[in-house]
Amino acid sequence: MRDPVVDKIQSHPKYQELRTKRSGFGWLLTILMLVVYYGYIALIAFNKPFLATPIGSGVTTLGVPIGMGVIVFTVVITAIYVRRANSEFDDLTADILKDVNK
Numbered sequence: 001m002r003d004p005v006v007d008k009i010q011s012h013p014k015y016q017e018l019r020t021k022r023s024g025f026g027w028l029l030t031i032l033m034l035v036v037y038y039g040y041i042a043l044i045a046f047n048k049p050f051l052a053t054p055i056g057s058g059v060t061t062l063g064v065p066i067g068m069g070v071i072v073f074t075v076v077i078t079a080i081y082v083r084r085a086n087s088e089f090d091d092l093t094a095d096i097l098k099d100v101n102k
């Protein structure tokens with residue numbers, strides 16, 4: 001049995017807009033994350049001498065800050081998604097629910 005409220009929500013134009021924007025944005029961030037992560041793994045696999053290059057006169061190599069950069073990138077794109085979800089996506093959701101509950 002189908003719920004009429006669910007049908008109203010799914011047929012609402014703003015719901016379609018929300019799905020399109022959220023899905024597209026999610027895929028964009030997913031692709032960026034995969035490129036960064038697998039790029040780092042590819043460097044490990046195929047260019048170890050580059051990652052083993054010492055920074056200055058210490059024992060730290062380029063691999064350490066690049067690896068930290070991957071972690072920081074992950075936190076940053078998560079924050080970007082959360083910020084957009086809490087503003088644009090939540091606003092669209094509120095508009096949909098307001099229109100459906102009329």
